[in-house]
Amino acid sequence: MARTPPRGPIRQNGPVQSSQEPTPSHQVPYRVLGPARALRADGTEAGLSGARLRALFTALAAAGGRTVAPDVLIDQVWAEEGDEDRIPALHALVGRLRRALGRDAVTSAPGGYRLAAAPDDIDLFRFERLADQAVRELDAARPEPAARLLDLALGLWHGPALADLPGHATDPLAVRAEARRDRARRDRLAADVALGRARDALGPLAALTAEHPLDEPLHALHLRALRAAGRPAEALAAYETVRRALADRLGTEPGPELSALYRELLEGEQVTPEARRPLPAPLTSFLGRDEELRSLGDELTAHRLVTLTGPGGVGKTRLALAAAEATAEPQVRLAELAAVREESGVPTAVLTALEARETQLWSGSTLPDPAGRDPLAALVDHCARRRLLLVLDNCEHVVGAAAKLTAELLAHCPGVTVLATSREPLGVPGEVVRPVGPLPEGSALRLLGERGAAARPGFSVGEDREAAAEVVRRLDGLPLAIELAAARLRMLTVRQIAERLDDRFRLLT
Known part of the structure; x- marks a missing residue:
């Protein structure tokens, strides 16, 4: 019999309590949101040794329990490695995967092979379910349960989606998962704004808008957060930035949502003591100085x-x-x-x-x-x-x-x-x-840890402190270079970044 581990209930209506959901990552038997990992039926970790074995496991897990045809599996596992007959090699690889996961974990079916697992046993599909539930909670004006669900969903990620598939960066399912992750990060920040924590959301929102300069809904959320944080002047400046980007790159004007927000900001602008000190909002915390x-x-x-x-x-x-x-x-x-x-x-x-x-500040008194x-x-x-x-x-x-x-x-x-x-x-x-000199190593590591956690939730320099120390040393303690390296943690481990620093310009740009 194929094993189906217990899973949390799927509730369609009403807020979801965090106690009803399993904790992320380690209780999900099959993990492909990052390097491939799997648990056997007895709870021990399966040894997935070899790039092709991990690629086969990832391809089957990405199907969510559906049957995958042999030619599709061959295309995914061997990619561009020639046209010779791979069927015998695939049969042998399936045998190895059965020995690693358990005899009943991979089944033969008419038309191919399938992983004997429910979608919720696979982190990719559990992530999508939790993220979808969170959207329903946000739509129902229940930001608190939405935030809990999104924390669980984002906690399932520990690297790029389908990382062990050759060509995963262009795989349609991986691209869709990464886009869904960006949406979940945005929804999590929207929950913070709705919960009255707009100031906490400003730094991550500024980073996201920099990554997606033409994403109008994201920019609208950033403007609402600035307004909620009592920074209307900065919200107006942010609107002007996105307006120029849309005009220069697409030849269009902001859509109805952004335009309505702009009018509201103009109508609600008040002269306040804080408005007399119009400095840019810091995108991130100030560390080490x-x-x-x-x-x-x-x-x-x-x-x-x-x-x-x-x-x-x-x-x-x-x-x-x-x-x-x-x-x-x-x-x-x-x-x-x-x-x-x-x-x-x-x-x-x-x-x-x-x-x-x-x-703006002194009505009736303008510059000459x-x-x-x-x-x-x-x-x-x-x-x-x-x-x-x-x-x-x-x-x-x-x-x-x-x-x-x-x-x-x-x-x-x-x-x-x-x-x-x-x-x-x-x-x-x-x-x-x-x-102004470089950051000392302790402050540089703290900077890498904080910015890295913003790029990849759950990251800590402690997971490979030696590699993290090598990164900050080879980047000469320069904060900008460290922040650029931290942003690469969405796609690379800190060890991989350290190994690629011989070509710093290519890596960090």
């Missing part, structure tokens, strides 16, 4: 120009924004210079950043029209009687113009303090230069 942050705060209190220097990817911008967020200054403004191509455009870029915010005037003179006039912390980000490619602008502001605007980030100092009198 607490002492530097405290020292930087002291320097900004004592000096009017502090420049953070260091190589690209070392974390200058993130440290500057964290310091600006922590400052006691009543007004903080960010001027991002990365997109400025010519030095002559620097004053206009800074003036534009300030003008947009000032017009700089048409026909020197933009730098207009900027000095605007800032002359204001108290302001101005963050000039990414100055290195326009360092001459940034230095001239800073010198003018410091000379004529006594209430202005400048915090700059650059790969080289500005060279302005009174400048305090603070080099």
Whole structure:
């Protein structure tokens, strides 16, 4: 008799209690959401040794208990390895799989072979059932049971779908499963927003929208989360970002849902103390630089120009924004210079950043029209009687113009303090230069662990600490490089990443 292990009940209506569901991963007999693993009828783990044996098991498990024809199995297991007769080899491989799983686990049927298992015995199909139940709970405005179901569903993943199939990255079922996983991650964040935890969802949502710049429903959820977190100005900026992406890449305007949200944001925009400090919302937590942050705060209190220097990817911008967020200054403004191509455009870029915010915050008091005037003179006039912390980000490619602008502001605007980030100092009198170095290994491992867990739920550096330490060492402790490596944990193990770092550019881009 084929074994069918006990499984949790499938409820079609009403909230599902977590106590009625099995715990994920280890109680699912057959696992293909990651490297193939299987349990025998007695609960011991089956030894699936050999790439083709794992591929055959994965192909049968992906069928969910349905019969699979021999020619289909051959195509999946041997892929592009020639046209010779593989039928005898397939028969031998099925025999090996029966010995590994148990004699009755793989049955012959008219037209092929099948895995003697119910769909819920296979993690792929249990994931889909749990995710579908969660959608019904969300549709019924029951976010709490939806969140529990989605935690169970996402906990079943421990690597790429059907990872042991040759060509799994383009296999239609694997592609569908990965897309369904993205939808489940989105639904989990929607449950957080509905439960009043919008701030917790902002970082993961920002990462998802960056991965899917044209996904309007996802961007709509991000805007709702920003609004719920009390950040309407950032929601408006996020809307503008997706509007431009749709126009540039598809030649279309936002659809009804995004357009309606935009109108609601415009109608509900209020001037609040938080709105006077329009800094980008951090996508992720700030790690490993607490002492530097405290020292930087002291320097900004004592000096009017502090420049953070260091190589690209070392974390200058993130440290500057964290310091600006922590400052006691009543007004903080960010001027991002990365997109400025010519030095002559620097004053206009800074003036534009300030003008947009000032017009919004002080009704009836707008910036002077700089048409026909020197933009730098207009900027000095605007800032002359204001108290302001101005963050000039990414100055290195326009360092001459940034230095001239800073010198003018410091000379004529006594209430202005400048915090700059650059790969080289500005060279302005009174400048305090603070080099930003790589993260120490402990902080770098913590960063890899946190970002890795966001990319692949359940990841921990402890699963292969030696490989994780090798990754952060070979990436020189650079936060950006570590975050890019962590994103690859959706498809690779930390050991595989360490082994591929001889070609860092190809791996991380």
